[in-house]
Every structure is written in C-alpha cells, then in structure tokens.
Amino acid sequence: MQTEDPAPMARIIFLAAVVFQFLWTAAAAFDFESACSTIAIQAASIENTTIFFADLVPAGTTLTFPDQDPSCSGTSSSQVALVDMCRVALNVTTSHRSGITMEAWLPRNWTGRFLSTGNGGLAGCIQYVDLAYTSAQGFATVGANNGHNGTGGSLFFNNPDVLADFVYRSVHTNAVVGKEIARMFYGTPHRTSYYIGCSTGGRQGFKMVQDFPQDFDGVVAGSPAVNFNDLTSWQAHFHNILGVASSPTFMTTDQWTGLVHDSILEQCDTIDGVADGIIEDPNLCDYKPEELICDSPTNRSNCLTPAQATAVRQVFSPLYNTHGELMFPRQQPGSENPAIVSSLYGGDLFAVSEDWFRFVVFNPTFNLNTLNLQDYQIAQDLNPFNIATFNGDLSSFQSRGGKVITYHGQADMLISPADTEFYYQHVSSTMGLPPSKLDDFLRFFRIGGMSHCATGPGAWEIGQTLAGASGNLTAETLDPDRNVLTTVVRWVEEGIAPDTILGTKYVNDTTSLGVEFSRRHCRYPTRNVYDRKGDSNLPSSWSCK
Numbered sequence: 001m002q003t004e005d006p007a008p009m010a011r012i013i014f015l016a017a018v019v020f021q022f023l024w025t026a027a028a029a030f031d032f033e034s035a036c037s038t039i040a041i042q043a044a045s046i047e048n049t050t051i052f053f054a055d056l057v058p059a060g061t062t063l064t065f066p067d068q069d070p071s072c073s074g075t076s077s078s079q080v081a082l083v084d085m086c087r088v089a090l091n092v093t094t095s096h097r098s099g100i101t102m103e104a105w106l107p108r109n110w111t112g113r114f115l116s117t118g119n120g121g122l123a124g125c126i127q128y129v130d131l132a133y134t135s136a137q138g139f140a141t142v143g144a145n146n147g148h149n150g151t152g153g154s155l156f157f158n159n160p161d162v163l164a165d166f167v168y169r170s171v172h173t174n175a176v177v178g179k180e181i182a183r184m185f186y187g188t189p190h191r192t193s194y195y196i197g198c199s200t201g202g203r204q205g206f207k208m209v210q211d212f213p214q215d216f217d218g219v220v221a222g223s224p225a226v227n228f229n230d231l232t233s234w235q236a237h238f239h240n241i242l243g244v245a246s247s248p249t250f251m252t253t254d255q256w257t258g259l260v261h262d263s264i265l266e267q268c269d270t271i272d273g274v275a276d277g278i279i280e281d282p283n284l285c286d287y288k289p290e291e292l293i294c295d296s297p298t299n300r301s302n303c304l305t306p307a308q309a310t311a312v313r314q315v316f317s318p319l320y321n322t323h324g325e326l327m328f329p330r331q332q333p334g335s336e337n338p339a340i341v342s343s344l345y346g347g348d349l350f351a352v353s354e355d356w357f358r359f360v361v362f363n364p365t366f367n368l369n370t371l372n373l374q375d376y377q378i379a380q381d382l383n384p385f386n387i388a389t390f391n392g393d394l395s396s397f398q399s400r401g402g403k404v405i406t407y408h409g410q411a412d413m414l415i416s417p418a419d420t421e422f423y424y425q426h427v428s429s430t431m432g433l434p435p436s437k438l439d440d441f442l443r444f445f446r447i448g449g450m451s452h453c454a455t456g457p458g459a460w461e462i463g464q465t466l467a468g469a470s471g472n473l474t475a476e477t478l479d480p481d482r483n484v485l486t487t488v489v490r491w492v493e494e495g496i497a498p499d500t501i502l503g504t505k506y507v508n509d510t511t512s513l514g515v516e517f518s519r520r521h522c523r524y525p526t527r528n529v530y531d532r533k534g535d536s537n538l539p540s541s542w543s544c545k
C-alpha cells in the first residue's frame with residue numbers, strides 16, 4: 001500500500017527522538033539516591049505518621065532487626081536485601097490508644113507495582129523475608145506489625161482498638177499509607193496493587209477483598225484463616241477430644257506420625273492412583289481408625305485402645321454447634337505433620353486459641369480447661385469487628401475488576417483445607433455463581449501434600465514465599481505457570497488466568513539436590529488424578545477431573 005505521508009523516514013526519526021527524550025526525562029526525573037535522602041521529610045507530612053528512618057540499602061546487605069520484639073525472631077531475625085532499595089520505617093497512629101509500625105522497601109528498579117505483605121497467627125511481626133522476596137521482584141513493598149509487637153495476644157485485652165488493627169485496620173492503613181509513600185518516592189502513583197499472605201495473612205487478604213475492595217487489584221490469599229472464630233474453637237477442641245498426656249484418649253507424637261499416619265496412607269494413599277505419601281483429595285478418604293484397635297487388651301504395642309480409636313475418629317470429624325449446625329469442617333486425614341502434631345494434639349490448648357479466649361473472648365483468669373460448645377458459641381457470637389472474615393458477597397471486588405487466588409495445602413493440619421472449600425461454597429451460594437463464573441475473579445487451587453503454607457511431601461513450592469521459590473529468583477521460579485504471585489500479576493495486567501499451578505518438589509527440599517518431581521495443582525472443584533500410565537513424577541501423567 002502506498003503511504004500518503006511525504007516524509008515517513010523523518011517522521012520515524014522524530015518519533016524516535018520523542019520516545020528517547022521521554023525515556024531520558026523519566027530516568028533523569030527519578031534519582032534513587034536523592035529520593036531516599038528526602039523521603040523521610042516528605043512522608044512526615046502524611047497524617048498520623050512518625051518516620052523513624054529512611055536508609056539506602058545496597059543489594060547484599062544483611063539487615064538485622066534489633067528493635068523487633070524478641071518473640072518475632074522466629075519470623076525473621078536477619079534478612080539479606082536481594083536488590084538495592086530504600087528502607088523506610090515509620091509508625092502510624094490509628095486511634096488515641098493504638099497504632100501500627102510499618103516498613104516500606106522501595107526498590108531502585110521499580111515496576112510501577114505496589115504490594116502489601118501479611119502476618120501469621122496472632123503475631124505482630126513484620127515478615128521481612130516477604131518484603132525481601134517481593135521488593136526483589138520490583139514491587140514497592142510494605143509490611144506492618146498488625147497493630148502490636150510480638151507473637152502473643154495479651155495486648156488485645158481491654159483495648160478494642162489494638163484488636164481492630166489486628167482484624168482489618170493494620171493491613172488497610174499499611175496499604176493507604178504505603179501507596180502514598182511510594183507515590184512521593186517515585187514521583188508517580190503505582191499502576192497496579194497486590195497483596196500476598198498466608199494463614200492469618202490469607203485471612204487478611206480476604207478481609208480486604210470483602211471490606212476494602214479498592215485496596216488491591218490482585219490478591220494471593222494462602223491457607224486463609226477465614227471463619228476465624230470457629231477456627232480458633234476448632235483448634236481448641238482437639239484438647240477436649242484428646243485430653244492431657246495422662247488421659248486414656250491421649251496419643252504420643254510418634255503414634256500420630258507413625259501408627260495413625262501410616263494406616264491412613266495404607267487406606268487412602270492410592271485413591272488418586274499413586275502410592276507416594278500424598279493424598280491428592282483427602283475428601284475421598286473415609287478413614288477407619290478402628291482397624292488399629294489392639295487384638296488383645298494385653299498387647300498395647302503398635303495398636304490403639306478402643307477409646308483412642310474413638311478419639312482419632314472424632315479428630316477427623318466436623319465440629320457442630322449445640323444446634324447441630326456446622327461450625328468447622330473436619331480435620332483432613334494425612335495431615336499429621338511431625339513439626340505441628342505436638343502443638344495441636346500435644347495435651348495443651350493450642351497457643352493461639354489460648355490467647356484468643358483469655359484476652360478477647362473471656363479474661364486472663366478464665367479457666368480454659370472447661371472450654372466447651374457453649375463457649376465456642378459465645379466466641380462465634382462475639383465476632384469482634386467481624387473477624388470471622390466469612391462474607392460471601394465479593395461483588396464489589398468482582399465489579400472493580402479485582403482477582404483473587406487462594407490456595408490451600410491438602411495436608412494442612414493447622415487450618416483444615418476443607419475450611420477454604422466451606423468458604424468457597426459459601427461465596428458460590430451467596431453470589432449465586434457456579435465455579436465456572438467464580439473463575440472470572442476467584443480461583444482456588446488445592447495443593448496436594450502441602451502442609452501449613454509450606455513444606456510437606458507434595459510439590460509445595462509454588463512461589464508463595466522466597467522459600468517457595470527455592471530462595472532463588474530466576475526465570476524459572478518466577479514463571480507465572482508455577483508462581484502464585486507472578487500469575488496473579490499476569491491475570492490482572494494481561495487478563496491471562498491460571499488453569500493450574502505447577503508445583504515443584506526438590507529432593508529432600510534442597511534445591512541443589514535437584515527436582516524430585518513436579519505436579520500441576522488443580523483448580524477447585526476439580527481434583528488431581530493419575531492417568532495410570534506414564535511416570536507419576538511428571539506433570540503430564542496427571543489430569544484435573
């Protein structure tokens with residue numbers, strides 16, 4: 001075709017010059033070093049903030065956190081900065097008797113994306129490793145202390161404002177203030193905003209989706225602690241079932257992770273087609289602990305008493321309230337994780353439940369040994385600031401174009417993965433939408449053989465954390481087909497939604513030992529089934545049915 005432009009070449013040169021000029025101006029306009037030296041003064045103008053410091057941190061620096069509450073050291077005691085960034089620390093007043101401490105990690109090489117990280121348990125601990133992971137991917141990243149310092153819940157007592165921060169206000173405030181700091185720092189607002197968290201962090205993500213739908217364009221909510229009140233009661237109720245160590249229904253950690261776990265695998269491991277220690281869909285496992293009952297009352301080795309077998313059956317049964325309504329779905333068989341068994345089935349009340357009942361539902365002197373269904377009902381009715389996080393109407397988030405990815409390890413014993421199915425079905429019935437329609441904005445991936453947020457016998461590395469990306473950001477670990485964070489970015493920015501998430505299992509969970517197997521995790525309500533031919537270590541030997 002003949003061009004009508006008499007001087008196309010000159011025009012191209014002119015356009016190229018304009019583009020070059022624009023790029024050059026944009027680059028010149030952002031001076032990372034000077035932005036980091038002035039951000040403390042600029043950000044001080046944000047309402048209710050006090051800036052502690054703004055430090056330029058070169059890639060490779062090992063940061064330590066001496067100001068952090070010592071109980072938080074399990075979350076992060078030190079962290080290597082993976083890229084050049086400006087680290088801004090501040091607090092924000094949220095009421096006359098509460099406030100949050102937060103940090104913004106602003107990378108030199110910014111993608112225009114904003115991201116907020118979450119927390120875990122009842123903890124008021126900034127998860128520095130998540131800040132490192134996400135800032136290294138070019139997000140302007142923030143993390144907050146959830147309104148209190150330390151892992152316990154004692155500061156909730158007699159201070160509903162600290163509780164409000166924990167329930168919703170810390171994440172929301174962190175996002176609002178963080179976005180403002182990013183705008184001041186880079187001289188331009190973010191283009192897209194994201195959230196990633198697991199456990200309590202997953203609940204915080206859904207809280208924002210439910211109540212602050214404008215805060216994030218894309219949310220990754222892992223193993224979410226939704227249905228929070230009943231979750232906390234459910235975690236406590238194992239103590240009712242199993243009793244203290246001297247009780248006739250009690251079982252040792254070895255009995256749980258050996259005897260019981262092995263017999264569960266014997267009965268259920270091959271339902272998905274492969275004996276690999278992974279029960280892809282534990283809903284299909286109708287475990288019968290009675291098979292473990294000792295054949296003679298005098299032989300107590302490698303077997304259970306009838307009372308213990310009854311207790312095991314109760315552990316794997318749903319929790320109903322006094323009216324017979326479901327409070328919390330069942331623990332899933334196969335989830336008996338050696339690192340977790342003793343905190344939940346070890347003869348003491350689970351620590352989170354203990355603090356919740358002492359400092360929120362009742363008082364520090366309440367006798368927790370008598371906790372019962374009536375108390376669980378009181379907790380459910382109290383539901384402070386709607387911490388249940390069980391609102392099934394996500395239409396505001398849907399209509400503003402938001403996308404949420406949730407995932408849940410099918411071998412998670414701290415928060416039964418059946419709770420996420422319970423919530424998903426609640427969203428489906430509340431909104432009157434079948435899974436094919438929910439797929440437009442909410443996708444739920446069931447991760448076979450993943451324990452609580454990480455680890456387990458399954459292909460649990462799905463980019464959910466730095467560890468879940470092999471601790472090494474490469475084209476492979478950041479591939480959206482195998483990374484829940486980059487996949488939500490692709491969904492938001494390019495409209496490409498994930499069908500499956502490809503998980504990786506390294507030999508002995510050690511990257512240098514190489515990949516043991518990979519498996520695609522299916523989108524609920526489909527389940528993963530081995531096709532009975534081909535190498536079960538290859539993703540292509542499985543399909544979502």
Ligand SMILES: *[C@@H]1O[C@H](CO)[C@@H](O)[C@H](O)[C@H]1NC(C)=O
Pocket residue numbers: 067068069101145148149
């Ligand atoms: C919480 O810890 C931060 C340091 O991480 C400190 O600045 C702040 O004062 C602490 N807040 C409270 C209420 O102790």
Ligand SMILES: *[C@@H]1O[C@H](CO)[C@@H](O)[C@H](O)[C@H]1NC(C)=O
Pocket residue numbers: 047048093094095096
């Ligand atoms: C600032 O703090 C006050 C309480 O001191 C609170 O009432 C107000 O909402 C806060 N402002 C913002 C923007 O958060």
Ligand SMILES: *[C@@H]1O[C@H](CO)[C@@H](O)[C@H](O)[C@H]1NC(C)=O
Pocket residue numbers: 050091092093094098099100
């Ligand atoms: C924020 O920090 C300043 C300076 O340390 C302190 O005076 C103020 O009480 C803190 N505010 C909150 C809400 O923690």
Ligand SMILES: *[C@@H]1O[C@H](CO)[C@@H](O)[C@H](O)[C@H]1NC(C)=O
Pocket residue numbers: 109111138
């Ligand atoms: C900056 O990030 C982009 C991707 O967002 C990447 O392609 C580029 O290599 C990065 N540059 C540096 C200097 O790290």
Ligand SMILES: *[C@@H]1O[C@H](CO)[C@@H](O)[C@H](O)[C@H]1NC(C)=O
Pocket residue numbers: 293294295299300301302303
């Ligand atoms: C005790 O019972 C278990 C389970 O039935 C059985 O495997 C074991 O051989 C028995 N031991 C003896 C000494 O009879």
Ligand SMILES: *[C@@H]1O[C@H](CO)[C@@H](O)[C@H](O)[C@H]1NC(C)=O
Pocket residue numbers: 472473474511
């Ligand atoms: C990170 O991955 C790259 C590319 O696969 C590899 O060459 C490098 O050795 C890895 N680094 C670490 C610390 O594992």
Ligand SMILES: *[C@@H]1O[C@H](CO)[C@@H](O)[C@H](O)[C@H]1NC(C)=O
Pocket residue numbers: 508
């Ligand atoms: C597997 O990891 C454990 C704990 O990290 C270690 O003790 C063991 O030696 C490792 N085994 C192999 C085969 O590398």
